[in-house]
Amino acid sequence: MIAFIIRRILQAIGVLIAVGLIAFSMFRFAGDPVNQLVGIDTPAAEREALRQALGLDDPVPLQFARYIVEAAQFDFGISYQFRQPVSDLLASRAPATLELAVVATIFALVVGILMGVYSALRRDTALAKAFQAVSLIGISLPTFLIGILLIYVFSVSLGWLPSFGRGETVRLGGWTTGLLTGSGWAAIVMPAVTLGLFQMTLIMRLVRAEMLEVLRTDYIRFARARGLTNRAIHFGHALKNTLVPVITVAGLQFGSVIAFAIITETVFQWPGMGLLFVQAVQNVDIPIMAAYLMFVGAIFVFINLVVDILYTIVDPRLRSSLRAPT
């Protein structure tokens, strides 16, 4: 198993280097970095000096190696539009995005599991059918339209919730949080629901399917024969066994949640990394785009790695099948 873990980690590093190659090619070849950093009237000698200082005359493989080493130390160069180090910009925006993603995932888990359990236990009620319809809408409506709809209902018509921003934030060391103030919580409700809706429908369908499967098994029948209450059977026995795949899916989806936050953050003008990325795309701020790609890539690779390793530890049956070279 140690061999598998080592091979899996090497594979993850390989993927990261591939992502880094794409990020580097963007950084180096999409537009001239020097032209982006200087004004029109900068003399040629100064441009040449900057070119030397940035190491742009070195062989490309050397530049790539330097880019990877610097990226590993969280140095992604300087943003063209803000004239600040990209890593500082990302670090100042990261708390907003991570808080949003975590709240959205918790929302999706709690509501999705509740809806899934209900629609599995009371399959033929009107409410269960309504849940199915809601999940269909959640999958087929574009995310940004759901966000606009929420703004229209809760900000424009009812005036209950703010339509943009994070509300008041509190600094805790290097981390700014909106979760300690009332206005922060009011501001996060709609973005989190918008972002979590897709995951919620996914989890609801999964829980429903798994519950229906589990409720048919022998050990549930045996539990009933023992005279356990419905509540103990449904929640103590059935639900517990559906949670493993649910948590796996929620974990694997976390990377997507962060990536999809691009859309939600734009709709609600949420000051996170996604909004930064969209502005970078609009203004062709390549260093930010490249750094964001590396960041999201690292999250995806890390989550997949952790899930794979946890699986082999938790489930010995997988170990033999994983020996096959990949």
Place this chain on the structure above:
Amino acid sequence: MADTTPGSKPVVDTAHGPTTGDMIETPAARMGVLARAWDSDVAYSFRRSPVTILSALVALTMILAAVFAPLIAPQDPFDASQLNLMDGFTPPGEVNEFTGNTYVFGTDPQGRDMFSAVFYGARVSLLVGVASVLFSLTVGVTLGLLAGYLGGRTEALIMRVADIQLSFPAILVALLVFGIARGVIPPAQQEQATLFVLILAIGISNWAQYARTVRATTLVEKSKVYVDAARLIGLKPFVVMVKHVLPNVTGPVLVIATINLALAIIEEATLSFLGAGMPPTQPSLGTLIRIGQQFLFSGEWWILFFPAMALVLLALSINLLGDWLRDALNPKLR
């Protein structure tokens, strides 16, 4: 292993035509092509599903309206000479107090008829959607066939790239491609190039799924006797791939293409909404929604509502058609 997927059967049948000698003489065989199509399993399942008929009608109406927009629309919404500023902000169906004009869908601040704007917007959305689906289909099917048929290193390389790309959301890939293209293309040509950049960006972000499916189907087909026979009579690998394997993978590809058309239209709308898509001078439905959002708070809801409804109807009806097609052809997709 079953023989060819049900979906590919019609393709094979029409290729041989009704004159094939060994065909059993059934009433169906004597009917014309249209009548036989009407009698087929696919058409039967179509007639049986009212939801599918309704979505087909909606999709067809919207596609026709988009294609013939210049003929149907009351005005060319992007020809400034046809606009009257006095008509600005006319609510839908109401008479404008200055000009006496009435607009079914209302007007935007420049007095642009939203009814015409939606038609022209749907036209751009559909154009980008269809073109990008064709692009990713061509790339994906080619690479999938190569991977499945040739195997070895080619296969490992193509599928590994597909795996990595599939782990990222399509919208992120499309945004990156769009951003890179913006960096490469000189500013003067950017506006005309946007349409092609979008097609490229959305196309690139979706090829991997075709490649995966086609590779899987190709692997199944490759082990069949007819491929061995074709190889034995000395046909070149290219001919075997294109003339013999390709026709038998069309069923699943058709299903993915339909569902992907709905996704591509939504992806385009999302990109345009994010400001990384069609410019306001040549708006798609997404651009119109982006513009309309600015008037949400001032009460001019119709500038947002009608483009949004058009987008939802278009995407939903095509999506439902795709779902139906998947069930009707029942290819081994998942």
